[in-house]
Amino acid sequence: MSLSAEELEHYVIRPTLSALDVESEGAVKLLLGTAALESHFSLSHSHHSMPDGLGLFQITPQAHREVWDNYLAFRPNLASKVRGLASQHHFLTSPDIELRTNLSYSTAIAWMIYQYHNETNNLPIDEDVSSMGELWAQLFEHGPLQDKTTFINCYRRLVGETRRPIKQPIKASSERRK
Secondary structure (H helix, E strand, O other), rough: EOOOOHHHHHHHHHHHHHHHOOOOHHHHHHHHHHHHHOOOOOOOOOOOOOOOOOOOOOOOOHHHHHHHHHHHHOOOHHHHHHHOOOOOOHHHHHOHHHHOHHHHHHHHHHHHHHHHOOOOOOOOOOOOOOHHHHHHHHHHHOOOOOOOHHHHHHHHHHOOOOOOOOOOOOOHHHHHHO
16 A cells, blocks of 8 residues: 555644644655655555665664653653554554554654754755755665665655645535535
């Protein structure tokens, strides 16, 4: 199963960032670029770049634990918001499964990876794809042939300017009459 950049942005990334009180076009675009490069917006495993990475953002179990142990553990309010995005059962029994099955939770953890390693708020602003590529190359595990340029090219190819607003569903006839 795959998502389009528009669907991921509208239905997952923006609501997740909003739940974390993050209002930043740069954050939206950084996460779109990360998902584009890491998984090509696919939930299947054929496009994934890391053999031990999980989900759309190919987050390793080690990176997942590091964010919880070294960042969120010291920010209880933020940890509560992130935990609120996880399911009750799976998170308690096998938290890494959430990275594969829960798009909002995995998006939050991807954002936490960027936040944890970049607390100076030196995150990219709006259209700075080059800075996004540098951050991705520093913080996400990748193969030896992937670098900032790989991120930029993938972003332009899979995200670029092709993003269009999602059309809102047509309201039921009883709602239109009001």
